[in-house]
Amino acid sequence: xxxxxxxxxxxxxxxxxxxxxxxxxCVTVNAPDKPxxxxxxxxxxQEVVYRLDGEAKALIEQNRGIF
Numbered sequence: 001x002x003x004x005x006x007x008x009x010x011x012x013x014x015x016x017x018x019x020x021x022x023x024x025x026c027v028t029v030n031a032p033d034k035p036x037x038x039x040x041x042x043x044x045x046q047e048v049v050y051r052l053d054g055e056a057k058a059l060i061e062q063n064r065g066i067f
Contacts, residue, residue: 052060060066
C-alpha cells in the first residue's frame with residue numbers, strides 16, 4: 001500500500017508541475033520609438049580666491065605688461 005500512495009503523490013506533483021508551466025508569462029522588451037531625452041538643469045559656479053604676498057603684488061603692479 002505504501003508504494004501506491006507514494007506513486008499517487010508523485011503523480012500529483014508531476015501533474016501540478018506540468019499544469020503550472022502553462023501559467024508562466026512571457027516577457028518582451030521593445031526599444032522605444034522616440035529617443036530617450038534626459039533634461040539636466042545644472043548650475044555650476046566657481047569662485048576663485050587668491051592671496052598675494054605684498055612683495056609679489058608690488059612686483060606685478062610695477063610690471064603690468066608681463067601679465
